[in-house]
Amino acid sequence: MAKFNSQISMLFIVVAMVCAFVPVYSVDDNEAKSSWDTCLVKISPKCALDIIAVVFGNATITDSCCHDLVQEGKVCHDTLIKYIADRPALIARESQYLKKSDDLWAHCVTISKSA
Template sequence: MTKLNRLVVVSFIVMGLVCASVPVSAVEEGEAKQFWDQCLIKISPKCTLDIVEGIFGNGTVADSCCPELIQEGKLCYDILTNYIADRPIYISRRTEFLKKRDDLWTHCGSASKTA
């Protein structure tokens, strides 16, 4: 339970940091609000936590989260996961995390087509 609580806190901190800093560098300033409105409303907090744990931890992502992930879009998904993977705590394993990210995207793309 402590691990889950820690993951929830870390996820909210990361999402806050992402919202505060990525739009300036990743998207033109005039497009930032629209970009974040489009990305952040498409995925539930539960699926966000599952995805973060699936990529950066030892969790698994339920197939029921795949439609939300695909709806979020590849650009949003890549920017958010790159941002997390570039944090000092994760940078040494960045390549591994990005492979897991791409594998999850491929899996979810296939799962969404068969659903």
């Protein structure tokens, strides 16, 4: 039960950080805003949160969200994760997040090919 509470707490922290940082910066950066507008229409909000929880926390992802992620495309995935990881509160662990992002992508490609 403690592990579940810890995962839920991490998810809320990640969601709060994304909500706090992303909208502020995306308005000022037209290219990033365009990426958000273009890429996020390809993926459900639940899957987007799951992907963020995997990369910036210790969550797992469902096969259906993997399919959505692969449909989103590698460029969109990389751009959005890099954009979030560049925030001042996260930059110290950016390389760790980018590795987790690449690992997630490879996992999802494998899942999508086997379906």
